[in-house]
Amino acid sequence: MVSDKEYCARLLRKIWIKNGVIAASAFNLRPNIHETYISLLREEHLSYNKDLKSITKDDPIIVASLLTGNVRTKQIYDNIKLDIKEVDNNRLRSHCGLFIFVDGKQVVGGEPFITRSGEPVDVFVLQVKLALAKMASSNINTIQRK
Amino acid sequence: MTELIVTLEDSASATIIRKAISLLKGVKKVVAVNRIPLSKEQTEQLDRVQELATLKKNWDGEGALPISKAVIKNAKSIITKSNDNVLSMWTFFPEVNGTILLQKNDNSACISIGKKSFTAINGDEVKAQQPFSAKEVVSIIS
Numbered sequence: 001m002v003s004d005k006e007y008c009a010r011l012l013r014k015i016w017i018k019n020g021v022i023a024a025s026a027f028n029l030r031p032n033i034h035e036t037y038i039s040l041l042r043e044e045h046l047s048y049n050k051d052l053k054s055i056t057k058d059d060p061i062i063v064a065s066l067l068t069g070n071v072r073t074k075q076i077y078d079n080i081k082l083d084i085k086e087v088d089n090n091r092l093r094s095h096c097g098l099f100i101f102v103d104g105k106q107v108v109g110g111e112p113f114i115t116r117s118g119e120p121v122d123v124f125v126l127q128v129k130l131a132l133a134k135m136a137s138s139n140i141n142t143i144q145r146k
Numbered sequence: 147m148t149e150l151i152v153t154l155e156d157s158a159s160a161t162i163i164r165k166a167i168s169l170l171k172g173v174k175k176v177v178a179v180n181r182i183p184l185s186k187e188q189t190e191q192l193d194r195v196q197e198l199a200t201l202k203k204n205w206d207g208e209g210a211l212p213i214s215k216a217v218i219k220n221a222k223s224i225i226t227k228s229n230d231n232v233l234s235m236w237t238f239f240p241e242v243n244g245t246i247l248l249q250k251n252d253n254s255a256c257i258s259i260g261k262k263s264f265t266a267i268n269g270d271e272v273k274a275q276q277p278f279s280a281k282e283v284v285s286i287i288s
Contacts, residue, residue, distance in 0.1 A: 013205075013206055013207075015197075015198075015201070015205070015239070015240055016239060018194070018237045018239070019237060019251065021237050021249065021251050021253070023237075023239035023240075023249060024239070024247055024253075024256055025239050025240060025241045025242070025247045028241075028242050030208060030209065030242060031242075031243060032209050033209070056207070117211055117214070117243050117244050118214045118216070118217065118243070118244050118245060118260055118261035118262075119243065119245070119260050119261075119263070119275075120245055120258035120259065120260035120263055120264050120265040120275055121241060121243075121245065121247070121265060122265065122275075123265045123266070123267055123272045123273070123274055123275075126256055126258055126265060126266075126267050127267055127272075130249070130253055130256050130267065133249070133253055134253035137253060
């Protein structure tokens with residue numbers, strides 16, 4: 001169980017940050033593998049630093065922190081709910097996932113909200129991504145590898 | 147037919163050069179085009195879009211697609227039709243499916259630019275998928 005008081009980090013590529021703005025496109029459910037959650041790492045977990053360094057070669061590493069309680073209570077549309085839950089991962093012990101539910105049904109990357117090659121992102125997905133970018137924009141952290 | 151494009155920094159010599167070119171063997175027609183120079187903001191935004199155009203497949207390390215040429219062309223057409231005050235409030239970002247996101251810097255709006263269509267949210271206003279029109283997008287972001 002991820003507590004409301006826990007911060008969870010989303011790894012950011014440099015191209016997703018410009019002039020202090022975090023791209024909404026940094027928060028993706030990858031359509032090509034029908035991803036079921038947006039990957040995050042629990043910052044207070046013992047293996048957080050080790051896990052973070054193992055998933056990227058970037059130096060410095062840039063992450064955006066999301067407070068779990070804020071994500072869970074975020075109002076976008078009445079029928080949209082966001083949640084952060086633990087996911088099984090033997091390699092990354094601090095791994096957790098941000099899940100999106102519409103009318104109680106879990107949203108999966110690429111379906112039913114199509115984001116095929118070259119197609120614009122569905123407006124519903126845009127709303128969620130933009131809300132997450134807005135929440136994360138005040139919590140950008142830079143971590144040196146050493 | 148082969149076209150030769152000559153760019154002049156100073157228009158003062160244009161008439162003489164135009165006449166000289168028209169006298170060359172094989173030249174059928176000489177057309178003069180006056181182009182409005184790009185502003186600093188437009189140049190910077192075009193540079194940003196060009197940066198996105200160079201992203202290779204798997205640029206996010208998780209299988210992202212390169213940005214489509216048609217999407218790049220659409221983004222550039224938005225820039226050349228927008229003024230500096232508007233452009234300075236927006237940032238272009240890549241999407242993993244080869245499209246571009248034009249996001250307002252205060253996170254209140256964004257436009258998803260596809261090959262042939264776009265979607266947009268601007269506060270409470272939502273525009274579902276519709277055919278791409280630079281003019282329409284510019285009116286949304288202005």
